[in-house]
Amino acid sequence: MSRDLINEPDAPRLINGLRDTGYNFRTAAADIIDNSIAAGATLINASVDLHQDGKKFVYFGDNGSGMDADGVFMAMRYGAPKRDNPESLGKFGLGLKTASTSVCRQFTVISRKSGDAGFNKLTWDLDHVENTGQWEMCQTSVEPDEEEAFDELCGSGSGTLVIWSKCDRILTKNYDEPGGAKEKAAVKRLAEGLRSHIGMIYHRFLDQSDERERYIEIAVDGQIAQPWDPFFKKKSEQVLSKTAQAMEIQVEDESTHEAQVAAWILPHSDDLADDEKKKVRISNQGQGFYIYREGRLISNGGWLSVFGGLDPHMSLLRVEFDFGHELDEAFSIDVKKSRILLDPALSEYLGNLLAPARREANLRYRKKTQKAAAAARIDHKSANNAVAGTPNTRKANVEDTDVSSQTAVVTNNRGSRIKIRQKIENNVDPANLYIQPVETITSGDLWEPSYRSAGDAGHVGAVLLNKHHDFYQKIYLRAADSGYSVQGMDLLLWAFAMAEQNNTNEELAAIFADIREEVSSNLRKLLRDLSTPDSEDIGDVIGEDGT
Numbered sequence: 001m002s003r004d005l006i007n008e009p010d011a012p013r014l015i016n017g018l019r020d021t022g023y024n025f026r027t028a029a030a031d032i033i034d035n036s037i038a039a040g041a042t043l044i045n046a047s048v049d050l051h052q053d054g055k056k057f058v059y060f061g062d063n064g065s066g067m068d069a070d071g072v073f074m075a076m077r078y079g080a081p082k083r084d085n086p087e088s089l090g091k092f093g094l095g096l097k098t099a100s101t102s103v104c105r106q107f108t109v110i111s112r113k114s115g116d117a118g119f120n121k122l123t124w125d126l127d128h129v130e131n132t133g134q135w136e137m138c139q140t141s142v143e144p145d146e147e148e149a150f151d152e153l154c155g156s157g158s159g160t161l162v163i164w165s166k167c168d169r170i171l172t173k174n175y176d177e178p179g180g181a182k183e184k185a186a187v188k189r190l191a192e193g194l195r196s197h198i199g200m201i202y203h204r205f206l207d208q209s210d211e212r213e214r215y216i217e218i219a220v221d222g223q224i225a226q227p228w229d230p231f232f233k234k235k236s237e238q239v240l241s242k243t244a245q246a247m248e249i250q251v252e253d254e255s256t257h258e259a260q261v262a263a264w265i266l267p268h269s270d271d272l273a274d275d276e277k278k279k280v281r282i283s284n285q286g287q288g289f290y291i292y293r294e295g296r297l298i299s300n301g302g303w304l305s306v307f308g309g310l311d312p313h314m315s316l317l318r319v320e321f322d323f324g325h326e327l328d329e330a331f332s333i334d335v336k337k338s339r340i341l342l343d344p345a346l347s348e349y350l351g352n353l354l355a356p357a358r359r360e361a362n363l364r365y366r367k368k369t370q371k372a373a374a375a376a377r378i379d380h381k382s383a384n385n386a387v388a389g390t391p392n393t394r395k396a397n398v399e400d401t402d403v404s405s406q407t408a409v410v411t412n413n414r415g416s417r418i419k420i421r422q423k424i425e426n427n428v429d430p431a432n433l434y435i436q437p438v439e440t441i442t443s444g445d446l447w448e449p450s451y452r453s454a455g456d457a458g459h460v461g462a463v464l465l466n467k468h469h470d471f472y473q474k475i476y477l478r479a480a481d482s483g484y485s486v487q488g489m490d491l492l493l494w495a496f497a498m499a500e501q502n503n504t505n506e507e508l509a510a511i512f513a514d515i516r517e518e519v520s521s522n523l524r525k526l527l528r529d530l531s532t533p534d535s536e537d538i539g540d541v542i543g544e545d546g547t
Contacts (some may be wrong), residue, residue, distance in 0.1 A: 039064025056179020061153025383490030
């Protein structure tokens with residue numbers, strides 16, 4: 001027995017199921033704008049309208065080539081035919097439909113090929129499909145308000161107007177007073193967010209100085225979207241060589257196509273003016289890959305499968321990755337054109353290629369965090385009090401000091417009146433007399449012995465701590481909330497300094513200096529993979545005065 005093998009899907013179930021393909025309002029709107037760009041538009045207008053009764057409408061108008069009746073019919077088909085131009089931002093023939101119904105239950109397309117031509121209009125209404133059980137569109141005449149919207153948003157010539165109505169998913173909540181002040185404010189924020197999103201996604205098209213793409217003007221509620229360049233190229237540094245920027249990628253048919261990659265290290269935020277900081281938007285979420293397909297940003301931020309998760313020390317690194325439509329299959333582009341999957345071999349290649357850029361970005365970020373860490377202050381008062389209250393510790397006796405020559409005469413285990421070169425300080429704050437972190441140690445050592453006095457006589461043995469050493473920044477700062485830990489490290493280093501002063505002479509001074517250098521060097525190596533605390537980690541560190 002023969003059977004017709006055509007097995008059409010259930011219209012109501014499928015058309016409603018396709019609403020949940022992962023769009024949000026912004027990505028859905030971008031899919032409509034993609035179609036306008038593919039139609040050769042130079043002007044695109046979007047408008048978000050809230051009526052007094054709470055009904056919401058979204059309009060997208062362009063001055064592109066427009067469509068005749070057959071063109072509109074084919075555009076409204078789920079799985080529309082491929083466009084003649086393979087470089088088109090449209091891809092699967094689903095975007096107009098799935099993007100629209102992700103936000104609304106009814107959408108309309110009105111288009112014409114020229115100002116003299118008549119309008120062509122078709123509507124998908126999900127309620128109508130549910131009632132009829134058929135893949136049936138609605139066809140009605142163009143209403144006066146629709147023609148007015150076309151003239152306002154598309155102009156007097158060719159173009160296309162898309163109208164979203166029955167918008168049941170445009171906002172994330174329902175308001176007690178439909179059309180009231182709170183809902184108006186929410187719709188206004190929605191439009192502002194869309195304008196910002198457009199400025200990022202289409203920044204190459206919106207920037208008249210960017211010759212890679214043709215210039216297009218896109219406005220939301222009458223305000224033109226401004227381009228946002230994620231790489232802030234006027235002050236950032238591109239750290240990949242010319243030869244490394246071009247990548248040859250082979251696809252399944254064994255043809256080879258080129259992708260482009262560039263690694264940008266942004267300037268430190270403290271090297272930027274306030275208005276520049278707003279433009280650059282340095283953040284943990286902003287690091288990673290910015291993927292462009294045919295000049296349109298399809299993915300922003302994150303490291304995909306190339307590296308692990310977000311790392312605050314990579315906040316200054318952004319990678320620009322460009323490819324054309326020929327590599328769509330290689331990167332598994334999804335319907336929304338917002339997801340990309342990298343082949344494991346390509347991930348490994350990019351990981352090796354970008355490793356030096358990541359190291360450099362880490363170093364530059366660390367310079368900023370090290371500066372912030374050096375500015376942080378820890379309470380060393382407890383250790384100073386402990387030393388002051390324990391007079392019977394073994395240490396050198398200071399006989400005389402000379403600030404001008406930075407020398408001291410001491411009696412210690414090596415003999416009487418031994419003259420040694422040592423840091424001599426007068427008029428020191430008594431609260432920090434014995435132990436104090438400083439920024440003046442240039443040797444790289446973690447600590448440095450000193451003789452200090454609250455006046456100009458009566459010097460005592462002391463230890464200075466290097467605020468720029470990794471041990472101070474990575475261990476001391478993390479232990480700042482534990483007074484016992486800080487006090488214990490302070491007393492240990494003070495004891496080392498006292499042992500040196502009590503057992504040194506002119507001949508042994510160089511040996512002790514070598515020991516300090518070796519210990520300090522080993523500590524740096526041991527702590528190399530431990531990150532420097534960021535501003536959030538050190539935000540609550542108390543000052544040396546205990547406040």
